[in-house]
Amino acid sequence: MGYDYLVVGTGLFGSTFAYEAAKRGKKVKIIDKRRHIGGNIYTENIEGINVHKYGAHIFHTNDKEIWDYVNQFAEFNRYTNSPIANFNGEIYNMPFNMNTFNRLWGVITPEEAKAKIEEQKKNAKIDKPTNLEEQAISLVGTDIYFKLVKGYTEKQWGRKATELPPFIIKRLPVRFTYDNNYFNDRFQGIPIGGYTQIVEKMLSSNLIDIELNVDFFDKKEEYLKEFPKIVYTGMIDQFFDYKFGELEYRSLEFETFILDKENFQGNAVVNYTDAETPYTRVIEHKHFEFGTQPKTVVTYEYPRTWNKGDEPYYPINDDKNNEKYRKYKALADDIPNVIFGGRLGQYKYYDMHQVIGAALSLVKKELI
Structure with missing residues (x-):
């Protein structure tokens, strides 16, 4: 057949590797079980709005090389991720910053906010955090934990916060400035025109053949015999037929609606942090690209x-x-x-820039 590689999965990891392999004259077949390319970063144009079909994706990185790399495939806008939290109708800024503290307690200065948090931490008497609840309280106190962390986190993970490891909450920024920018990274934005174009350009080489609606496991043994090398980005436990049992994941379900109004919630992402609301967040896609379309598209x-x-x-x-x-x-x-790569192949939570970085590391090892 003349192929050098079979790449399983057209997400960012597989597509980045396929692009770099083709640049070096390698012939690649890339397959995906979905009907479209792009994996979870796939965007679909609905009513002139680029809809993030698998949840909100905001590109951010401190790595200038990665930023320059991804910008060769699309022009990025100046979108800044500033989600808000809705707790039973009360609205708070995210991440936790002086705007949040002022709304909660009426404090104005960083000293007042720190004193309030320290008071609550002291009253909680947590010496060494052993779970997420204790870690969160030791970081931000009890008020923020019970209003803005507990309900959302337990919905997200399907477990009580006391049963979750403390490291999960450490990713959440806490700032004593009036700054609603969620990320501290130097570079941040959304590709103008959506993410799908990035993967389309990556896979546009005549050395890359694409097959969609193809399940690797329907012909696994055949593929292993036919291709000299396979880059596999699916679930590692499935590859080995769950020999040691299933690895655990969390899944998501999306409900998307076209609304005959210009602006539904005034922000791209609103997190619902109470325990009673069944969804964790509502995404209004047009705000990612500062849209002015007469209709809007929202996803629960x-x-x-x-x-x-x-x-x-x-x-x-x-x-x-x-x-x-x-x-x-x-x-x-x-x-x-x-070669096992990506979020599922390596059983690791990756942000988009980390996926590209991991794929480029593989390129250096495998192709250079």
Whole structure:
């Protein structure tokens, strides 16, 4: 057949590798079980609005090389991620910053905010945090935890916060400035015209053949015999037929509506942090690109327990699952012609810039 690589999955990892391989004269076949390319960054134009079909994706990085790399495929706008939180109708700025503290307690200065948090931390008497609840309270106190962390997090992960590892909450910024920018990264934005164009350009080489609606596992043994090398970005436990049992994931369900109004919620992302609201957030897609269309498109995002056959979105990297993953990785390391990559192949939560970085690291190792 003359192919140098089979790439399984047209998400950012697989597409970046395929692009770089083709640049070096390698012939690549890339397959995907979905009907479209792009994996979870796929955007679809609806009513002139680029809709993020698998949840909000905001590109951000401190790495200038990665930023320059992705900008060769699309022009990015100046979108700044500034989500807001809705707790039973009360609106708070995210991430936690002086605007949040002022709304909660009426404090004005950073000293007042810090004193309030320290008072609550002291009253909670948490010495060494052993779970997410204790870690969150030790970071931001009880008021913020119970209003803006507990309900959202327990919906997101399907577990009580006392059963979740403390590291999850450490990603959340806490600032004592009036700054609603969620990320601290130097570079941030949304591609003008949506994300799909990035993958389209990556896969446009005549050395890359694309097949969609193809399940790797329908012809797994055949592929392993036919292709000298395979870059596999699917679930590592599925590749080995769940030999050590299933790794755990969280899944998502999306409900999308076209509304005959110009502006539904006034922000791209609104998080619902109470326990009673069944969805975690509502996304109004037009605000990612400062849209002025006469209609709007909104998506309600519901976290779900993952069952075999569901789409896996978030690996649950607790001790039990990480130990199971290590067993699968040991098997993977013994297969020289299969490379496991991406969020599912490496059972690791990646942001988009990290996916590209990991793919380019593989390129340096494999193709240079």
